[in-house]
Each structure stands twice: as structure tokens, then as C-alpha cells.
Amino acid sequence: MEDFVLSYVVTGLAFWSTAFLVMRTLMPKRSYEFCNRAVSTMHAVTAVCMSCLSVADWSCPVCPLNAPSSQRQMKSLAVTLSYMIYDAGCCHLNGDVRLDNTVHHLVSIVGIGAGLAYQRCGTEMMACMFITEISSPLLHLREMLKEMGIKDTDLNLLVDILFAATFSVARMVGGPYLTYVTLTTDYPILIKATAAGLQLVSAYWFLRILRMVRYKLGKKRPAAAKLDGK
Secondary structure, eight states: OHHHHHHHHHHHHHHHHHHHHHHHHOOTSSSSHHHHHHHHHHHHHHHHHHHHTSSOOOOOOOTTOOOOHHHHHHHHHHHHHHHHHHHHHHHHHHOOOOOHHHHHHHHHHHHHHHHHHTTTTHHHHHHHHHHHHHTTTHHHHHHHHHHOOOOOSSSHHHHHHHHHHHHHHHIIIIIHHHHHHHHHHHOHHHHHHHHHHHHHHHHHHHHHHHHHHHHHHHHHHHHHHHHHOO
């Protein structure tokens, strides 16, 4: 592993931790989770931008496959690895030890670490970063709106629907394609296991999101019917 990778991970870990402390100072009335989601949104936007900037040829954004990682790709992955370590620790300190969340962090940390160690599959891992983070800002926004008291409103419903649509397209269209490519190509077994693990977690979350949308829309219909009755 290149020396600069460790430097980026350590620096990134310090940056995300400091950003969280700044959020806690600037928003003392907001919850621990709210401040962490603000930092997570910062990372999500950064990760999506880094993924787009790493594309060498937009006519084939997931090319070349199974190629040596570029220095830009490795730096980007190191930044995201530092965030995943930060977020895992932050969630643990807040008592959030849900199985799906823990598996998500573990698989992500091991997968990114493996990619950096092998110094290969940079293109695929950047595509994975884009797929997994593109819906994250909406995920965090919907939860932050709830804490701000904007709940059961048209705005809240719109954010929920946009999040569900973005997650579904990214994780259940782009995700399976990338997983298939990874599993059918000559990649290290650890990379393949990571791809399969992330897709399983995505499928589980997708089912939960479908239930959420069904509940939200079902809740909206009686309210609309009541207004019509007036």
C-alpha cells in the first residue's frame, strides 16, 4: 500500500471528527445524530464529486475493468475509508449497533481496505462509491427534516419519494450490474465477497424502503379523502 494512503486516512479521520465537533458547537440544540448526519451529507457530496472526477472516459464510465488503481482513485478511496471508520466509531459511541448498520460499515471498511491493498479495481470501486452515496444526501435530509419538525408534510413526502427513487435506481439497477461484473471477472476473492455483501445489504434496505413508501402513500390517501369530504 502506498505511503500517502495511510496519510490520507489519518488526516481524513481527523477532519471528519473535527467537522462533527464543529457541528456540535454550532448547533448545540440539535441531537448527536443530527450533527453526524450533517457530516455524513458532507461526505456523500464529496464522494459523488470524487467519483465523477475520477471517470477517464464518460462514453464508458466503468472502464477499464480490473485495472491498476490510479493515484487519484486511491486518494478518493482513502478519504472514504477514513469517513467509514469515523462513522462506525460515531455510531458506536451513540449506541447505534444495529446489525445492518454494523455489517454495512464492516463490509465497506474491509472492501475499501482490500482495494487499496491490492491497488487494483479502482474504477469499479469508484463506481461503487457513486452508487452507494448518490442517495445518501436525501436519506440524511429526510431524517434531519423530522428533527426540525417538518414531518408528515408534502415536503417530507417529496424527499421520501426522491430518496426511494434514487436509492432504487442506484442500488437495484446499477448495484446488481456492478456486482455481476465483479463476480464474473477475475478479481480477488475478498473483493468479490465485499461486492456480494454490499448488494445483500442494499437489497435488505430496498425492501424496508418499499414498506416505508407504501406506508407513507397509504397514510396520505385517507388525509386526502378527508379533505375531499369537506
